Amino acid sequence: MKIVNDIGLPQYSSRESRVLEILAGRSYVTKVLVDGKEMCCKSGDDWEFHAMEREFDCLRKVAISDLKDSLRVPRLLGLVTSAETGKIIGLLEE
C-alpha cells in the first residue's frame, strides 16, 4: 500500500490488534482493541488497498488542515502493519 506516514501516526502490528467485531465484509471494516483503546480498523487484501489509500489521503488532508477541529470526519488514530512484512496494511480511525 502506498501510504507515507508523514504525520507521525503510531503504528501497530496486525498481531497486537484484537478484533472485537467484524463490521463489514470478511475483515475489511472491524472494531479492534489496540493499545487498550477501541478503534475502527479498515484493512484487507491487495485489491482493497486502493480504496484505503484514497481514504488515508482524504483524512490526512483534514488532519493537517486548519479545519481539522470543525470538520466532522473520523480522525486517523494509527496504522496497522503486517506482523510478517512490516508493511502498512490498514488504517485505524475513530
Place this chain on the structure above:
Amino acid sequence: MERVPVDWQAAQWGSGRGDGIFITIFYHSKRFHASLLPPSTPDTIEGPLISRFDATADEDIEAIQHEIEKLVYEAGKSIWDQLARPLTDEEKPSDLHSLLYPESFRFLFTTNDGKAELITDGNEEDVFPTKALA
C-alpha cells in the same frame, strides 16, 4: 446430498472465459482455494460446469454458484472434517493478522471414475502443508 453448513462460505469467485472457476472458501477460520480447470478429457463433472458458468448472465449466476458450492462441499467432505474442525471460542483466533491471513490450502476439483473429488494443488508448500492430511 448433505446440506452445506451456513458457515462454509464460498466468499470470492473468479473466472475467465474458458480459464476455469476459482473459488475462495472460508470455514472455521481456515481459507481454501478450490480451482475448477478446463479438463483435457471428456465426460468430466467440471467441464460442463465451467461451460455453463461462463455462459450464465451475471443476474442468474447465483443458481449455478449454489450448484457448484454443493458439489465442491460434497467432494471435499473429508477435507473439511480433517483440516477445518470446529473451534471452541477459546481456540478461535482473535487477532487481526489471523483474520486477514488465515491458514490456507489449495485444491483442484477433478473427476475420478465419474466421481468428483478435491485433490491437493501442491505447488505451494508454504500455502498447503501436506503433512496436515497425512
